[in-house]
Amino acid sequence: MTAPTSERPALTIHLCAPRGFCAGVDRAIQIVELALEKYGRPVYVRHEIVHNKFVVDGLKTKGAVFVEELEEIPAADQERPVIFSAHGVPKAVPEDARSRNMFFLDATCPLVSKVHKEAEIHHRREREILLIGHAGHPEVIGTMGQLPEGTVTLIETEADALDFQPKTDRQLAFITQTTLSVDDTAGIVEVLRQRFPDIVAPHKEDICYATTNRQEAVKAVAPEVDAMIVVGAPNSSNSQRLREVAERAGCTTSHLIQRASDIDWNAFSGISSLGLTAGASAPETLVEEIIAAFADRYSVSVETVRTAEETIAFNLPRELREAPTQAPTAAE
Incomplete structure (x- = not known):
């Protein structure tokens, strides 16, 4: 039974913008x-x-x-x-x-097709190609599959970047998965550039605008809230990265949740502020569903924190x- 409004604890939901569909x-x-x-x-x-x-x-x-x-x-x-x-x-x-x-x-x-074209250009120019990304992700499989097997070397971590040994004496070039952590990728790129100063970078950042914008919004909200929810699927790379970004930005109680029915209410007991965002493949209706679930238990006020405008189609x-x-x- 839903508690009367007067008996519900106050909760401010800080709603990240941009969020959701890209x-x-x-x-x-x-x-x-x-x-x-x-x-x-x-x-x-x-x-x-x-x-x-x-x-x-x-x-x-x-x-x-x-x-x-x-x-x-x-x-x-x-x-x-x-x-x-x-x-x-x-x-x-x-x-x-x-x-x-x-x-x-x-x-x-x-934006994924752009990375595919970059890989093909590097290959035509006889460069040895590194792909920064996560093994087994469909985007990585697709990108590596643009070229003959063995042409592209996958780099997942800074340790991989440190251990990497070129197979040839050709010029190196790197491309990246579009849905990575901006900060993690920057660390990997820095290692590669220190080791290989002449490595060729993308003309324009491969991590897509939507991934970057959603992570920046989370960075703005996470230090100010008691807990954070990222609406998204466990197999969604960009959603997983948002949860990790929230933790690193100072919100240690950060959860990736698919639906309101998945909320573990014990994890959110005693909070007075909540950050809320959604991965790029999560529809707004699921965000609204989670707000409604909290409104059944708290006296909710919603504040939008906008860090960028998106007009791309x-x-x-x-x-x-x-x-x-x-x-x-x-x-x-």
Whole structure:
């Protein structure tokens, strides 16, 4: 039973801004929804379109079918549209789709595609390439998969950067995963630059604007609150980094939570201030759900802490901007 307002302890929620969906995530979800509208159901999606169960489950109800590999698509549905996730895919995946005569749409975030192009340019210029990122993450798999196996060396930590030994006498270059901790990456880059002063850096920071902005907002809020909640999925790299950033910024009670039903209320007993943000793949409705859950137990006031404005939007694939004229055919 909800306590009367007069009996609830006061709680100020410091709401980070920016938070939640970035332009790349918004575009990827739109691609699935528009494909369903244009081509009907089912539409297949290789891997989670973004790392958020709520989003994925919502798209499933509309007719999206998620698979990990193209071979999982039934033969009877080989002509149905298939969409590649926002994280990007190795070059072998669209090649496989073409060999199966599949019609596909690429929802790779344009900022991830930028990193792919950088890798290809370095390779053409015969540089030895280092990728700063997390092993096994789909974005890292996709980026490394742009080039022949063994071409790219993964660097995960400063220790890796210290231990790295060039395989060749060619010039070194580095690229990064887009969803890393800004501070962690800066430390790794500093080690590489100290060891290899001529290493070629990206012309423009690879860590995306949304990752950077959300981390800066957390840094502003975390030292001022008793606890911090990051709304996001455990397999979301950018969400995990937000929780780590909050801890390092001084808020030791920092939790990554998917839904309000996951809140361990014992962990938040006695607090009077709460920081709240959301990873780039978490919808605003989940933030509102968590505020409502706290409002059932506290007398809540909400203050927004804004550290940046975001106006970036990305174009949709040409096929979804055109009026429907025919059934889908294999992508060119």
